[in-house]
Amino acid sequence: MSKLKIAVQKSGRLNDESIDLLKSCGIHIDNGKDQLKASASNFPLDVLYLRNGDIPQYVEDGVADIAIVGENLLEETENDIETVRQLGFSKCKLSLAVPKEVDYPGVEFFEGKKIATSYPNTLKKFLAKNKVNADIHVIKGSVEIAPNIGLAEGICDLVSSGSTLFKNGLKETDLILKSQAVLVKNKNLTVEQEELLDTLLFRLDAVQKGKKSKYALMNVPNDKIEQVIQLLPGMRSPTVLPLAEEGWSSVHTVIGEGEFWEIIDQLKAAGAEGILIVPIEKMVL
Numbered sequence: 001m002s003k004l005k006i007a008v009q010k011s012g013r014l015n016d017e018s019i020d021l022l023k024s025c026g027i028h029i030d031n032g033k034d035q036l037k038a039s040a041s042n043f044p045l046d047v048l049y050l051r052n053g054d055i056p057q058y059v060e061d062g063v064a065d066i067a068i069v070g071e072n073l074l075e076e077t078e079n080d081i082e083t084v085r086q087l088g089f090s091k092c093k094l095s096l097a098v099p100k101e102v103d104y105p106g107v108e109f110f111e112g113k114k115i116a117t118s119y120p121n122t123l124k125k126f127l128a129k130n131k132v133n134a135d136i137h138v139i140k141g142s143v144e145i146a147p148n149i150g151l152a153e154g155i156c157d158l159v160s161s162g163s164t165l166f167k168n169g170l171k172e173t174d175l176i177l178k179s180q181a182v183l184v185k186n187k188n189l190t191v192e193q194e195e196l197l198d199t200l201l202f203r204l205d206a207v208q209k210g211k212k213s214k215y216a217l218m219n220v221p222n223d224k225i226e227q228v229i230q231l232l233p234g235m236r237s238p239t240v241l242p243l244a245e246e247g248w249s250s251v252h253t254v255i256g257e258g259e260f261w262e263i264i265d266q267l268k269a270a271g272a273e274g275i276l277i278v279p280i281e282k283m284v285l
């Protein structure tokens with residue numbers, strides 16, 4: 001029988017959420033800590049735990065069929081693989097930064113200067129596009145320390161909260177790219193593997209849609225139901241159920257995560273009470 005092999009980061013930023021995502025798709029993985037390969041017990045899927053930086057090449061070579069990596073890594077390695085879904089976690093930016101006391105004139109600041117980074121290829125492309133010649137110094141980690149120890153005048157590294165920059169007395173100057181975790185695939189999957197991937201994507205989409213929506217319930221006097229329904233977006237039309245108390249109904253609907261805050265005041269003004277907003281685990285339209 002055909003199987004899919006998925007590569008996920010062995011340990012690090014992407015590991016937990018990658019495994020959680022598979023679990024939320026109903027896939028049970030025996031996640032023994034020292035195992036580098038595990039099989040799902042209820043889906044034809046093998047999980048390979050690998051170093052993040054090695055994953056794109058493994059997918060191109062077909063050692064893994066699919067994988068979860070950051071977009072930033074794909075831009076860096078330029079492997080010939082295909083992105084199938086953005087996954088919405090591990091959001092970060094790849095940015096240039098300089099010591100905070102520098103009076104920064106623009107990217108031309110870096111002309112003839114030294115920049116420390118773990119992303120030389122992406123940086124090289126960015127500098128070429130901006131017609132800046134700089135000396136790229138590759139270091140594997142703790143990049144933000146470079147200006148403080150006299151290794152470089154600036155850095156190019158990932159930023160999310162900005163706290164690493166702040167702690168090292170640096171300020172962000174130029175955004176090179178935005179990144180999030182993505183699901184990628186080898187370009188030559190068999191028909192059977194494509195079918196397995198479709199099954200996985202169907203589950204993934206249900207989980208993702210569920211995350212973007214909330215289930216809303218509220219009590220409404222019967223004579224206000226029409227007014228409340230007008231305010232509610234819904235998958236089709238809201239469900240209205242009688243309450244035990246005469247003259248009242250319970251109105252149920254699905255709303256977008258952000259939409260709720262926009263209509264809450266209007267719902268209350270229209271007569272809705274006891275409003276509950278609950279998470280949706282999966283959603284199939």
Ligand SMILES: Nc1ncnc2c1ncn2[C@@H]1O[C@H](COP(=O)(O)OP(=O)(O)OP(=O)(O)O)[C@@H](O)[C@H]1O
Pocket residue numbers: 009010011012013014050051052053054069070071072073090091092158159160161179180181
């Ligand atoms: N501060 C951050 N905030 C959000 N996402 C991040 C952050 N740092 C890294 N990432 C994302 O997580 C990915 C993995 O980063 P991590 O530092 O865990 O591994 P690594 O050092 O690149 O790889 P290895 O597995 O070889 O140790 C990055 O490629 C990026 O997409």
Ligand SMILES: O=P(O)(O)OC[C@H]1O[C@H](OP(=O)(O)OP(=O)(O)O)[C@H](O)[C@@H]1O
Pocket residue numbers: 013140141142143144157158159160161162163164165
């Ligand atoms: O803006 P922040 O929220 O501070 O995050 C940015 C930091 O996170 C990453 O490092 P990580 O913690 O993954 O360490 P690493 O160098 O060991 O990969 C990145 O390389 C930055 O140093």
Ligand SMILES: [Mg+2]
Pocket residue numbers: 013
């Ligand atoms: Mg890191």
